[in-house]
Amino acid sequence: AAERTVFYFPGCGSERLYSDVGKASIYLLLMARCRVVMPPPLLCCGFPSGVNAKARMHDRKVLSDTIVFSQIRGMLSHLTFDALAVSCGTCREALHAMGAHEIFECPLVDVSELAVERGAPVPASGRWLYLRPCHDSLEGRGPALLTRRGATAEAVPHCCSEAGTLALSRPDIAYKMLARKASALFDQDEREQPAPLVTNCPSCLQ
Numbered sequence: 177a178a179e180r181t182v183f184y185f186p187g188c189g190s191e192r193l194y195s196d197v198g199k200a201s202i203y204l205l206l207m208a209r210c211r212v213v214m215p216p217p218l219l220c221c222g223f224p225s226g227v228n229a230k231a232r233m234h235d236r237k238v239l240s241d242t243i244v245f246s247q248i249r250g251m252l253s254h255l256t257f258d259a260l261a262v263s264c265g266t267c268r269e270a271l272h273a274m275g276a277h278e279i280f281e282c283p284l285v286d287v288s289e290l291a292v293e294r295g296a297p298v299p300a301s302g303r304w305l306y307l308r309p310c311h312d313s314l315e316g317r318g319p320a321l322l323t324r325r326g327a328t329a330e331a332v333p334h335c336c337s338e339a340g341t342l343a344l345s346r347p348d349i350a351y352k353m354l355a356r357k358a359s360a361l362f363d364q365d366e367r368e369q370p371a372p373l374v375t376n377c378p379s380c381l382q
Contacts, residue, residue, distance in 0.1 A: 184202065185214075202214075219244065304374055336375075
């Protein structure tokens with residue numbers, strides 16, 4: 177039986193680019209005995225349009241999302257939401273800016289951290305490489321989260337170069353950033369045995 181209610185917003189990265197991230201997030205929440213409520217499919221947080229200076233498109237998207245969230249909250253007014261969960265750092269920033277957590281009257285949290293804290297079985301052991309995203313939904317708590325699960329977390333320096341839409345707008349800069357990131361990864365793997373590489377950002381997976 178469900179012990180709490182969570183609104184999960186997958187965003188474009190966890191729904192369209194890497195749907196396995198969205199599926200895994202839902203699985204973890206269910207394993208943590210959460211009732212999972214989700215928005216209609218293909219709902220974007222509006223962050224990409226905002227950072228690309230498409231102000232009118234961004235404002236329309238924010239207004240549309242706010243209306244959808246308010247309608248969901250109204251339809252489910254008999255439920256108390258314990259958290260608004262995300263699996264993407266840019267979605268976290270966008271939803272916080274539009275006040276989505278205030279609509280649902282609950283904290284805005286990373287889905288993996290919420291699931292682990294609520295008892296979802298997430299095995300981790302040995303040495304792990306952790307790529308902290310520039311837009312970090314865990315706000316720097318990723319290594320500590322892995323350590324609590326029994327792993328040794330080793331940070332990998334530098335940006336992955338995807339950076340949302342940077343790879344599309346400036347591929348010349350992005351390629352140099354990617355080469356620097358790859359060099360850092362190879363250096364760490366050469367010093368020790370290869371290790372799993374984990375992150376909490378769909379763009380970094382890209």
